[in-house]
Amino acid sequence: MxxxxxxxxxxxxxxxxxxxxxxxxxxxxxxxxxxxxxxxxxxxxxxxxxxxxxxxxxxxxxxxxxxxxxxxxxxxxxxxxxxxxxxxxxxxxxxxxxxxxxxxxxxxxxxxxxxxxxxxxxxxxxxxxxxxxxxxxxxxxxxxxxxxxxxxxxxxxxxxxxxxxxxxxxxxxxxxxxxxxxxxxxxxxxxxxxxxxxxxxxxxxxxxxxxxxxxxxxxxxxxxxxxxxxxxxxxxxxxFGKRKSKSPAAEKDQSLTFTASTDDLFNTRPGYRKDEHRWGQGGAIILDYRISTAEEAFPAQIECGERVEISFKVQFTENHENVVPGLLIRTLEGLYLYGTNSFISSRGVSNISAQAGQIRIFRFTLPLNLNEGDYMISFGVSAGTPPGELIPLERRYDSVIVKVYRTQAIWGVIDLNAEFESSELTI
Missing domain, CATH: 3.40.50.300 (P-loop containing nucleotide triphosphate hydrolases)
Incomplete structure (x- = not known):
């Protein structure tokens, strides 16, 4: 009725x-x-x-x-x-x-x-x-x-x-x-x-x-x-925006391929946040980014624990002996949840030189073990050699929003994948 x-x-x-x-x-x-x-x-x-x-x-x-x-x-x-x-x-x-x-x-x-x-x-x-x-x-x-x-x-x-x-x-x-x-x-x-x-x-x-x-x-x-x-x-x-293409396969291939364009394409990508905070001393420009899973580029939502590839394109306008790209993940309230860079992720063995006019692609792959919600991603590239002082060349803070979903709720923000067992003591 x-x-x-x-x-x-x-x-x-x-x-x-x-x-x-x-x-x-x-x-x-x-x-x-x-x-x-x-x-x-x-x-x-x-x-x-x-x-x-x-x-x-x-x-x-x-x-x-x-x-x-x-x-x-x-x-x-x-x-x-x-x-x-x-x-x-x-x-x-x-x-x-x-x-x-x-x-x-x-x-x-x-x-x-x-x-x-x-x-x-x-x-x-x-x-x-x-x-x-x-x-x-x-x-x-x-x-x-x-x-x-x-x-x-x-x-x-x-x-x-x-x-x-x-x-x-x-x-x-x-x-x-x-x-x-x-x-x-x-x-x-x-x-x-x-x-x-x-x-x-x-x-x-x-x-x-x-x-x-x-x-x-x-x-x-x-x-x-x-x-x-x-x-x-x-x-x-x-x-968050959705791309149009002739076929899913063509969509994925096109979405995962960076072009040699030096245009700033952030505002054309799904999930872009126009209220981002952009700063740095210059010498590099972050031009474009990709977020993808095994199934899809720029997914509308990502399942908790799913492996995600986060990549971004940088054009260098000066010569640098070593550069350190990195990313940050924060809550909408600004709480820092996770940050990494090429030095941390490669356990200190990475050395990346850059020449003026060169364009490089940097990729990070990680499981997104977050509770259900919306999160902001920041990109950055610095000059210097850790653990010494790093000079920020370009920072694009809180520039992308991703949505995470999960079928089983947890308390808190991060899923630490705790394991449980029970035993009985014999008296």
């Missing part, structure tokens, strides 16, 4: 030449607007009872507008939305919370706005407090809360009473792993009772893990409604 039906739904914002023309339009008079901007258009899909739907799309694609129409806080300009049963939504972190009121007071207020009586809310309040699990902060003003604490209270209130449709828009992304697991356990329990989930997130792993279907929205249009794996690949292609 369908609990939600969205048919040819669109939302536009119109500008009129005068407020009188806008007013006349309310009564059906044919007054064309001066200009019209469609945020979403021709969106159609259905959600069945107990089904989980993931919605993916870049910022500005129209996801939030669609959810506001589904929840009834925004009216569509065209099309229809028909829902059966009660909808509970967390569209924005702490939306509707009064920062001067305590968590307890906001819970009472929010539940009232959801249509529950004071008696019903008071009865559910101990469970809300227990699920949020923020201790004495529950009776402190919300303005003193961290984003994670707001997410805890917001989710606890939204799920205090089982809804027919639960909508979560990125609210869980700020919570810690323990709270996320707790939330998904409650969602799974609701699903078994018939609750449908609409999950809007930038985490492709969450969509694959928790959703039966996924929708990919781009520039206000529904591009794909299908299996989570297919939809997440399309989303990653749009996010």
């Amino acid at each position: 369908n609990v939600l039906s969205v048919k040819n739904t669109g939302k536009s914002y119109r500008n009129y030449r005068s407020e009188w023309q806008r007013f006349a339009g309310w009564f059906g008079m044919n007054n064309a607007p001066r200009d019209e901007h469609w945020v979403i258009r021709n969106i159609s899909f259905e959600v069945r009872s107990g089904e989980s739907i993931g919605i993916l799309g870049k910022n500005g694609a129209g996801k939030s507008t669609l959810l506001k129409i589904v929840t009834g806080t925004l009216q569509p300009s065209e099309g229809s939305v028909i829902s059966t049963g009660r909808i509970s939504a967390i569209l924005e972190l702490g939306m509707g919370f009064n920062p001067e009121l305590t968590g307890r007071q906001n819970a009472l207020h929010s539940a009232g706005l959801m249509g529950f009586s004071k008696e019903e809310t008071l009865q559910a309040l101990p469970n809300i407090e227990a699920f949020a699990d923020i201790g004495e902060y529950f009776d402190n003003p919300v303005r003193t809360y961290s984003s994670g604490m707001q997410a805890r209270v917001a989710f606890a209130v939204a799920t205090a009473f089982r809804p027919d449709i639960l909508i979560v828009d990125e609210a869980l992304s700020v919570g810690d792993a323990y709270f996320q697991a707790k939330c998904y356990k409650r969602i799974d329990a609701f699903k078994k009772q018939g609750t449908s989930l609409i999950l809007v997130t930038h985490s492709t792993a969450d969509v694959v893990k928790h959703c039966d279907r996924a929708l990919f929205i781009s520039e206000g249009h529904l591009v794909k409604d299908g299996a989570p794996a297919e939809v997440t690949n399309l989303y990653l292609d749009e996010l």
Whole structure:
């Protein structure tokens, strides 16, 4: 049975030449607007009872507008939305919370706005407090809360009473792993009772893990409604870029081959981060890079533990007796996870001279033993002979983002591949 039906739904914002023309339009008079901007258009899909739907799309694609129409806080300009049963939504972190009121007071207020009586809310309040699990902060003003604490209270209130449709828009992304697991356990329990989930997130792993279907929205249009794996690949292609070629084999050969061009090609490569930090004393220019696995060049995502080849092209503008290329891997927050260079990787036996005008390719191969997430890669080349002082010729810090996925979650950031065994002592 369908609990939600969205048919040819669109939302536009119109500008009129005068407020009188806008007013006349309310009564059906044919007054064309001066200009019209469609945020979403021709969106159609259905959600069945107990089904989980993931919605993916870049910022500005129209996801939030669609959810506001589904929840009834925004009216569509065209099309229809028909829902059966009660909808509970967390569209924005702490939306509707009064920062001067305590968590307890906001819970009472929010539940009232959801249509529950004071008696019903008071009865559910101990469970809300227990699920949020923020201790004495529950009776402190919300303005003193961290984003994670707001997410805890917001989710606890939204799920205090089982809804027919639960909508979560990125609210869980700020919570810690323990709270996320707790939330998904409650969602799974609701699903078994018939609750449908609409999950809007930038985490492709969450969509694959928790959703039966996924929708990919781009520039206000529904591009794909299908299996989570297919939809997440399309989303990653749009996010990080995807090359076009006549055949997979030709694509791989072309992607792995550097040309003799001296153009800076970083901004043409998938995963390039335009906010990179570039510096150095000169004498060398880092022009291009490649990231590849055994199966694919510039993969949209890399499986944890998979061996990856990271290579980059450097043009030298001065003579150097010895150069040392290297790379760094950092988290999005800037935490250094791993760094190496030609001296470390070759155990000190590498000596690389360079002449002005020469172009060289440097390659590092390593298993990417990282937990699921996004990571930044930096490239660099220095002059000198370790362990003496190195002169940085060119640095391109945080210039590439790679996405890592894994089927089995771990704690922390790096997978150290621990081994386990158990034994019994005889008494």
